[in-house]
Amino acid sequence: MEEVQYLDWNNSIQILNKAFEAGLFVLIIGPKGTGKTSLVRDFAQSKNMNLQSINFSLRTRESHLVGSKTLTDGTVTFDEGVLIKSMREGNTLYLDEINAAEADVLLRLDEALDDRRQIVLKESTGELIKAKENWFVIGTINPLTHSGTKELPPQILSRFPVRIRLEYPPEDIELEIVKKHVSGKHESEIIQAIKLANTLRQAAAVEELFYSPSLRETIAFAKLLDKGMSSKDAAKFVFGNVYTQWGNIEYQKVSDIITSMFGN
Template identity: 30%
Template sequence: MEKTLIKPSLKPTILKTETQHTNTETPFYKPIAKEIEVFEQAFTNKIPMLLKGPTGTGKTRFVDFMTHKLNKELITISCHEETSSTDLIGRYIIKGAETVWIDGPLTKAVKEGAVIYLDEIAEARPDVIVAIHSLTDHRKELYIDKLGKTIKAHPDFMLVASFNPGYQKGFKELKPSTRQRFIALAFNYPNEKDEAEILINETQIDASTAKKLVAIANKIRNLTELGLTETVSTRLLVDAAKLIHTGLGKRLAVRVAVVEPLTDDIEITEALSDLCDLMI
């Protein structure tokens, strides 16, 4: 299986593609509900899938896990405010004395039958949504206006996108007409037992410390009065657990991996640090 990471470029050149030939080992993923079965059925029926939930709840890891499981190539695009349809579809470039067309990652996935993952799709420019419309309904085709031609999607092509409904609410949201082109899976933070198991499997940290880290995370997640834009993700806990496992002091590891990334407010930072110091 090949995994391709796409980093959209702001320059008028085709996106750079880095291809890795990974081993056959499937990355660790802890199922929470029936998401594996849902993904498999969506792939079988070629139905686009939208993964929605807070940052760091395992959306990207889930897609990575499923493409390994299905032995499919994965092309990931981290969308941002400058990501355009041209970045995804392709463009003409000057090569020597000629002008040649270079396929973008979306066109490549459509032709070759890869799984394309549009991470944080709401961050992309509106023309990206327009470009994928014909791929998310019964037509399953991609129109390339610069070439004046339409490409039918490979039978194994699948479109997956992620979306954080709580981020910049009211500013970066998907229109209902777009959302209804996908089936959707909601991701949230795991329960305490599952989250501790994830930390242990990811970092080989001891069970006692894993439980304390999860307890800290849940305490902060419930402090809604602080008005944090984002709260403690499982990803942050994994980072803290790795630092502790390799020898960094527990209090310092929690501060730099959990507290500091959450806020720049000095008073809130100190309050959270004191809380974590007591709990760890």
């Protein structure tokens, strides 16, 4: 994938910089596709820091964070996980969708995130790992309204005292972001698509629809136009068809909106 420069439309990089300098960990809260991962990548790059990442799910185990024993050529070695690696190297650890993690995993994480910034490697030698000076942790969570998300225990929340809210951007900013990803033609159609996305987002916010399109969709729409697709088709394939998952009534509701905006 091509690298697209992150557009820092709400000064998030500055907040990350201040938090980093103050040694405070950061939680980014926002729905999917609002640029959380891009923001963190851009920040790490600007700091010339290596980024260790983990994307949490119900299947994430402590061993993914801490590490596990492996047998190679008859000897048992310990393969350190992302948490230990990032602590040793003193770089940035990116904990994506941390509220999808199970309680026992969070508990182990909490050990490292507390003010002493250290963890006992009980799985291996029992060594006490102390994080290097510049160790920095950024977590993300989806708002609780999103299905499948759990509430983060207050104790874990308190380890991230700086909280950045990342919402869908205002229309003109979204247009600017989308244009970073495509050739720059089709501006009026892209504006229409952003309006459509915002209509669907608002309906999803009040639970009239089950799905809220992200910046990924408005960017995908623009890319299809770049490849010669009509805006009506692109709207159908990117924004409309997904709603058939929730049945014909839901789909028809969105189809009517698309027809009214992009024609028959």
